[in-house]
Amino acid sequence: MRILLVEDDPTVAGFVAKGLREANHVVEHADNGRDGLFLAASETFDTIILDRMLPGGIDGLRLLETLRGQNNTTPVLVLSALSQVDDRVAGLKAGGDDYLTKPFAFSELMARVEALTRRGKTDGPQTKLLVGDLEMDLLSRGVRRAAQKIDLQPREFRLLEYLMRHAGQVVTRTMLLEGVWDYHFDPQTNVIDVHVSRLRQKIDKPFPTALIHTIRNAGYMLRPE
Amino acid sequence: MADSLKFRPFFRSASVKLAAVYGVLFAISAVALVLFLLWSTTNLVDEQVEAAINADAQGLLERWNEGGMPSLVLTLKERVAENVDDDAIYFLADAEEARITGNLDAWPAKVIFPNIFYDMAVTRGQVVSHAAVRRFNLPGGFLLLVGRDVRGPQQLKRLLPGTLIWCAVLMTVLGLAGGLVMRNLFRRMVADVSATAEAISRGELGHRVRRSGRGDEFDRMAEAINTMLDRIARLMDGVRQVSNSIAHDLRTPITRARARLEDAAYHAQGEPELRAAVERAVADLDGVTAVFQALMRIAEIEAGSRRSAFAEIDLGPLLADLAELYGALAEEQGLTLRLDVPDTLPAFGDRDLVQQAVANLLDNAIKFSPQGTQIRLSAYVSDRKIRISVADQGPGIPEADRERAAERFFRGEQARSTPGSGLGLALVQAVATLHDGALLLEDARPGLRATLSLPAVPPARMEPASSARDALAMGAVAQEPIV
Numbered sequence: 001m002r003i004l005l006v007e008d009d010p011t012v013a014g015f016v017a018k019g020l021r022e023a024n025h026v027v028e029h030a031d032n033g034r035d036g037l038f039l040a041a042s043e044t045f046d047t048i049i050l051d052r053m054l055p056g057g058i059d060g061l062r063l064l065e066t067l068r069g070q071n072n073t074t075p076v077l078v079l080s081a082l083s084q085v086d087d088r089v090a091g092l093k094a095g096g097d098d099y100l101t102k103p104f105a106f107s108e109l110m111a112r113v114e115a116l117t118r119r120g121k122t123d124g125p126q127t128k129l130l131v132g133d134l135e136m137d138l139l140s141r142g143v144r145r146a147a148q149k150i151d152l153q154p155r156e157f158r159l160l161e162y163l164m165r166h167a168g169q170v171v172t173r174t175m176l177l178e179g180v181w182d183y184h185f186d187p188q189t190n191v192i193d194v195h196v197s198r199l200r201q202k203i204d205k206p207f208p209t210a211l212i213h214t215i216r217n218a219g220y221m222l223r224p225e
Numbered sequence: 226m227a228d229s230l231k232f233r234p235f236f237r238s239a240s241v242k243l244a245a246v247y248g249v250l251f252a253i254s255a256v257a258l259v260l261f262l263l264w265s266t267t268n269l270v271d272e273q274v275e276a277a278i279n280a281d282a283q284g285l286l287e288r289w290n291e292g293g294m295p296s297l298v299l300t301l302k303e304r305v306a307e308n309v310d311d312d313a314i315y316f317l318a319d320a321e322e323a324r325i326t327g328n329l330d331a332w333p334a335k336v337i338f339p340n341i342f343y344d345m346a347v348t349r350g351q352v353v354s355h356a357a358v359r360r361f362n363l364p365g366g367f368l369l370l371v372g373r374d375v376r377g378p379q380q381l382k383r384l385l386p387g388t389l390i391w392c393a394v395l396m397t398v399l400g401l402a403g404g405l406v407m408r409n410l411f412r413r414m415v416a417d418v419s420a421t422a423e424a425i426s427r428g429e430l431g432h433r434v435r436r437s438g439r440g441d442e443f444d445r446m447a448e449a450i451n452t453m454l455d456r457i458a459r460l461m462d463g464v465r466q467v468s469n470s471i472a473h474d475l476r477t478p479i480t481r482a483r484a485r486l487e488d489a490a491y492h493a494q495g496e497p498e499l500r501a502a503v504e505r506a507v508a509d510l511d512g513v514t515a516v517f518q519a520l521m522r523i524a525e526i527e528a529g530s531r532r533s534a535f536a537e538i539d540l541g542p543l544l545a546d547l548a549e550l551y552g553a554l555a556e557e558q559g560l561t562l563r564l565d566v567p568d569t570l571p572a573f574g575d576r577d578l579v580q581q582a583v584a585n586l587l588d589n590a591i592k593f594s595p596q597g598t599q600i601r602l603s604a605y606v607s608d609r610k611i612r613i614s615v616a617d618q619g620p621g622i623p624e625a626d627r628e629r630a631a632e633r634f635f636r637g638e639q640a641r642s643t644p645g646s647g648l649g650l651a652l653v654q655a656v657a658t659l660h661d662g663a664l665l666l667e668d669a670r671p672g673l674r675a676t677l678s679l680p681a682v683p684p685a686r687m688e689p690a691s692s693a694r695d696a697l698a699m700g701a702v703a704q705e706p707i708v
Contacts, residue, residue: 183577185581186518188645191554195553
């Protein structure tokens with residue numbers, strides 16, 4: 001994937017770019033808003049990682065608004081040291097697809113970038129999700145694994161649906177909290193782990209192979225062995 | 226030039242200005258008073274003379290009417306003889322102004338018109354003196370002149386200005402002296418206040434304005450200033466406490482992370498050990514970030530800016546969702562979470578913040594509950610307030626700590642061993658205050674019942690609710706034990 005990184009701090013930029021390149025992405029880096037806007041407008045990227053506070057007269061939100069004004073729909077992940085709820089809302093309102101507060105774990109950034117690019121690719125409404133021998137019917141709301149019916153609570157269903165839609169990607173706890181429960185705060189205890197472990201009891205326990213994998217220091221991933 | 230420079234600070238002094246203004250005002254009023262006195266005294270003297278002349282003439286005319294010329298002449302002679310002060314002037318003349326009787330030598334040539342007071346010099350027996358006179362035309366062409374010698378009043382008039390000028394001088398001097406006294410009083414009072422202000426800006430925060438104990442305005446002002454200073458001192462203490470706690474709560478994990486990294490840099494043997502040390506240091510720093518985030522969040526809530534995001538929310542599903550999220554966690558810890566919430570419970574507020582506040586309460590309850598006990602999340606409306614309460618059967622919070630439990634970084638004895646930042650209840654408190662509600666911590670016998678109360682109608686439409694602090698200060702005790 002081609003990723004544009006607009007970030008003025010050389011340490012953070014170097015760290016992010018290195019990580020992304022290790023994950024086999026092509027990274028273009030701009031360290032100010034003007035260059036960032038030029039690159040974003042003139043070339044094609046799969047995702048843009050955009051810092052909010054930038055030198056060079058054009059800050060992140062201005063850049064984003066200009067880009068959206070040109071009907072550029074490249075997914076944008078806004079990075080910011082501003083953590084207040086209003087700032088987050090402002091970032092999303094300006095056209096950002098996701099918002100990540102500094103300091104962040106690289107795994108969180110990576111997971112969110114991959115989720116963003118995947119989101120751009122889904123074509124048309126799906127009625128069925130398939131991962132290995134796990135099958136989810138979105139219309140009848142039925143779940144089967146190896147032709148065996150699995151009963152899920154509504155929340156478990158939504159949790160599994162989220163994992164299946166992001167199959168093969170790392171999904172962090174925060175992403176689950178936001179995506180499944182629509183909560184935008186950081187619970188002090190890992191309530192998410194408990195729910196994932198309950199889901200595992202139903203999806204993985206009765207079967208020889210596990211589909212839900214714990215990714216250390218990051219989150220979870222649903223993938224066929 | 227040098228002189229004016231030297232004097233400028235003197236005249237800039239507010240106390241000197243005050244004294245000068247006082248003195249000048251006093252002098253102006255003294256002069257005005259004296260002038261008025263002078264004017265009214267001379268007027269009074271003139272009026273009295275004129276009144277005496279008129280009364281005299283009235284009596285004489287009556288005589289004329291009663292007894293004609295002989296009676297008038299007789300009366301005039303009598304009056305002249307009886308006039309002890311020798312100030313009365315009479316002159317009766319025929320149509321040719323020739324003397325019939327009277328105590329003047331001749332008809333004064335100036336007196337031509339009747340009914341007008343003439344102020345003039347008259348000659349009486351070789352003596353020249355000053356008199357006020359009036360002419361009366363009698364029937365038959367006779368002329369009557371009645372007057373008063375005004376030498377005495379004239380003298381008074383002449384003396385009066387001099388006396389009064391001295392009076393004015395005296396009053397001006399007194400006024401200036403009074404001004405100086407005022408200046409000193411003012412200066413002493415202001416000196417106290419400014420000395421206190423200077424001491425405080427030097428950092429002597431314990432300094433206070435001295436009170437005279439007289440209970441006057443200055444005293445009351447001193448008291449008001451002292452009360453203000455006390456309040457500021459208390460706030461400063463609070464801020465210092467918080468910053469000390471921040472320093473402590475952030476310094477500890479930072480120190481730990483630093484130590485781990487340094488230790489690993491010097492002593493780690495092999496990559497796995499180094500990696501593990503780095504990972505633990507990152508975890509420590511994440512902890513710092515979390516504390517920092519929580520502090521920022523509380524500050525953001527306390528600033529009140531989020532009130533603009535208030536909307537109608539339904540607490541029924543909101544609380545049910547939270548119970549579902551935390552129910553799994555409770556179950557895993559061998560606890561039961563009972564939900565006792567109506568299906569719909571409309572409220573007005575910030576969805577995210579209410580969620581987070583209740584999540585914090587549930588989190589606390591789960592953290593402190595012994596295995597096999599029950600946690601109850603209930604919500605109901607009473608007394609125009611929505612009460613969301615989380616009750617556990619854990620150790621509770623000792624009464625002495627309850628009031629401080631919602632302070633930032635406060636951690637009770639039992640809480641010290643458990644993980645947490647000591648900011649959970651502080652956030653709930655901030656959310657409650659933002660919503661014009663309250664956080665009430667009670668003894669649930671056993672355990673703790675934390676109740677977050679929110680106004681049942683939008684805050685703008687109701688009278689100000691009692692503050693959270695009042696509710697905490699009441700330290701109410703639960704009436705019914707949890708079943």
